[in-house]
Amino acid sequence: MSNxxxxxxxxxxxxxxxxxxxxxxxxxxxxxxxxLSIVGLTIVIISILLAVFAPVIAPYPQHVKEFADYNNASVxxxxxxxxxxxxxxxxxxxxxxxxxxxxxxxxxxxLAISVPVGVFLGLVAGYYNGSWLEIAVMRTTDIFLALPPxxxxxxxxSVLEPNLTSSMxxxxxxxxxxxxxxxxxxxxxxxxxxxxKNAELIGASRMHILFRExxxxxLSPIFTKIALxxxxxxxxxxxxxxxxxxxxxxxxxxxxxxxDGSKYMPDLWWMTIFPALGIAFIILGFNFLGDGIxxxxxxxxx
Amino acid sequence: MNDAILNIxxxxxxxxxxxxxxxxxxxVNFHVxxxxxxxxxxxxxxxxxxxxxxxxxxxxxxxxHIPEGEILYRDKDILKMxxxxxxxxxxxxxxxxxxxxxxxxxxxxxxxxxxxxVIRYSEQYNKKSSKKDLMDMAISAIxxxxxxxxxxxxxxxxHQLSGGMKQRICIAMSLVTPRELLxxxxxxxxxxxxxxxxxxxxxxxxxxxxxxxLIMITHSLGVARELVDRIYVMYAGNIVEVAKTKDLFxxxxxxxxxxLMECVPRLSGGGVTTGIYGxxxxxxxxxxxxxxxxRCPDAMDICSKEKPQAxxxxxxHKVACFKYTNx
Numbered sequence: 001m002s003n004x005x006x007x008x009x010x011x012x013x014x015x016x017x018x019x020x021x022x023x024x025x026x027x028x029x030x031x032x033x034x035x036l037s038i039v040g041l042t043i044v045i046i047s048i049l050l051a052v053f054a055p056v057i058a059p060y061p062q063h064v065k066e067f068a069d070y071n072n073a074s075v076x077x078x079x080x081x082x083x084x085x086x087x088x089x090x091x092x093x094x095x096x097x098x099x100x101x102x103x104x105x106x107x108x109x110x111l112a113i114s115v116p117v118g119v120f121l122g123l124v125a126g127y128y129n130g131s132w133l134e135i136a137v138m139r140t141t142d143i144f145l146a147l148p149p150x151x152x153x154x155x156x157x158s159v160l161e162p163n164l165t166s167s168m169x170x171x172x173x174x175x176x177x178x179x180x181x182x183x184x185x186x187x188x189x190x191x192x193x194x195x196x197k198n199a200e201l202i203g204a205s206r207m208h209i210l211f212r213e214x215x216x217x218x219l220s221p222i223f224t225k226i227a228l229x230x231x232x233x234x235x236x237x238x239x240x241x242x243x244x245x246x247x248x249x250x251x252x253x254x255x256x257x258x259x260d261g262s263k264y265m266p267d268l269w270w271m272t273i274f275p276a277l278g279i280a281f282i283i284l285g286f287n288f289l290g291d292g293i294x295x296x297x298x299x300x301x302x
Numbered sequence: 303m304n305d306a307i308l309n310i311x312x313x314x315x316x317x318x319x320x321x322x323x324x325x326x327x328x329x330v331n332f333h334v335x336x337x338x339x340x341x342x343x344x345x346x347x348x349x350x351x352x353x354x355x356x357x358x359x360x361x362x363x364x365x366x367h368i369p370e371g372e373i374l375y376r377d378k379d380i381l382k383m384x385x386x387x388x389x390x391x392x393x394x395x396x397x398x399x400x401x402x403x404x405x406x407x408x409x410x411x412x413x414x415x416x417x418x419x420v421i422r423y424s425e426q427y428n429k430k431s432s433k434k435d436l437m438d439m440a441i442s443a444i445x446x447x448x449x450x451x452x453x454x455x456x457x458x459x460x461h462q463l464s465g466g467m468k469q470r471i472c473i474a475m476s477l478v479t480p481r482e483l484l485x486x487x488x489x490x491x492x493x494x495x496x497x498x499x500x501x502x503x504x505x506x507x508x509x510x511x512x513x514x515x516l517i518m519i520t521h522s523l524g525v526a527r528e529l530v531d532r533i534y535v536m537y538a539g540n541i542v543e544v545a546k547t548k549d550l551f552x553x554x555x556x557x558x559x560x561x562l563m564e565c566v567p568r569l570s571g572g573g574v575t576t577g578i579y580g581x582x583x584x585x586x587x588x589x590x591x592x593x594x595x596x597r598c599p600d601a602m603d604i605c606s607k608e609k610p611q612a613x614x615x616x617x618x619h620k621v622a623c624f625k626y627t628n629x
Binding site for chain 2: 193194195197198199200201202203204205208212213216217219
């Protein structure tokens with residue numbers, strides 16, 4: 001076989017890779033069109049780095065454990081304590097940096113559980129539209145969606161032991177129905193498309209139809225919703241921790257720090273403002289990123 | 303007939319609507335022999351597609367429908383089959399080309415990936431063959447439908463291709479595995495006339511080459527004349543006439559068939575001279591007699607009271623009309 005023929009063959013058999021690469025390039029171009037999404041991506045990367053390398057970056061890592069230093073208590077922001085200290089003399093900056101850990105962990109775990117569950121149930125309910133499966137899944141979803149989300153999370157978290165795990169469980173329980181609804185709507189529309197019917201005609205298995213015909217066509221709204229939801233999950237988690245149902249002291253969390261600091265407003269303003277800015281920073285970042293991802297998948301604005 | 307690959311006996315498909323049952327297919331008898339090309343002709347909404355969809359049982363399950371009768375594929379009844387056997391038939395024996403080629407391909411995968419899926423699902427390839435062999439199969443299938451540069455086509459997404467290309471790819475998909483029966487549901491509808499003609503020729507050539515059977519669903523007698531050996535004329539859920547293509551055109555018997563032939567506009571001008579007036583009847587609680595009776599120029603008294611039975615006029619030429627029954 002001549003050399004060019006071999007090359008030709010290689011070209012043919014690696015066609016999957018090439019088209020994927022090209023797609024990524026297109027996606028990146030569309031993502032970069034909006035400068036705010038680049039800002040968002042930067043913020044998100046910074047947040048992740050802060051969370052991962054918190055013990056290295058934080059100036060006083062020991063301040064997140066049992067610690068008190070009454071000589072330096074309630075110090076306003078200065079050169080050695082950039083964000084000031086709280087009433088026990090703990091460095092606010094270190095505690096804010098460590099709070100990123102809990103916030104991101106919460107977002108990751110909640111979405112990692114609720115998205116697959118919600119998407120799967122939505123796919124099944126949408127594809128088996130009209131059967132008892134759809135009724136069972138969708139009416140359960142409706143029950144969850146009928147309750148105000150924060151109230152539901154509150155009531156679940158208050159039944160369980162107050163710690164990070166139970167607040168994650170609470171938020172996960174209230175989160176999956178949104179994905180089920182989203183995917184259900186799309187799956188019901190897609191199941192009547194000719195390409196799904198054609199797959200049935202060819203004799204494709206139900207799994208193939210669900211996961212290779214219907215799911216890939218629902219992916220872009222799912223990804224967009226995930227990106228936009230990260231901020232929301234962090235916010236709900238902060239709300240829970242604000243009323244004492246999240247991470248317990250001495251481990252820091254945004255909501256808990258704000259709630260501690262609010263008792264000393266406005267004299268010790270740095271105790272509240274800096275954790276609040278931390279939440280604003282991380283949520284802003286994920287929302288910009290989410291907008292960027294939405295633009296990326298938006299076929300209408302090519 | 304012993305060599306019949308598909309034999310439909312007295313098939314009835316009734317859709318459940320809020321007004322009552324819509325009798326969309328009402329007692330259809332139909333058979334296709336091995337290697338035979340058969341046309342199913344009728345105007346829009348007369349139940350052609352419904353009949354063929356019930357062959358593979360892909361009618362929307364959320365609509366309550368009651369299929370009755372028998373659909374025998376090689377003497378096995380498809381309607382009574384369990385899910386696994388049905389899947390085997392769908393995978394290996396019968397394939398169907400749908401009306402809308404653009405909608406029949408999944409927009410998020412390349413044509414190549416979808417073709418490979420079809421090959422894999424058919425389970426009709428050598429288990430040991432590598433991905434490269436499968437790709438070669440796909441490439442030769444694309445070459446068969448007269449597309450140059452198959453490598454590029456395999457890498458393209460459906461939206462990058464034209465309608466004619468997509469339809470050819472659909473044909474390639476249905477022919478890539480050795481299936482015995484191909485059901486083509488108006489494959490030319492979405493295309494312009496020149497491409498339509500190409501597609502039809504291609505289809506005939508490919509079917510004849512490999513000795514498969516073909517059911518061609520169309521609303522155009524012209525297309526059927528070009529392509530098939532035998533034509534079933536369907537009107538409002540009934541087969542009104544069946545004949546060999548030559549016989550049907552030289553001697554159409556049923557008034558509906560005559561009307562269909564007359565309503566083709568001629569290129570020489572003069573427009574449509576005569577045609578069929580009126581519309582397809584309501585399928586819910588239709589009149590007891592012949593369904594064509596209200597539109598029929600030759601209607602008699604008996605036509606509105608009784609349903610005509612098919613009578614054989616000459617060899618293989620059957621018609622369901624009281625004009626030809628001796629009563």
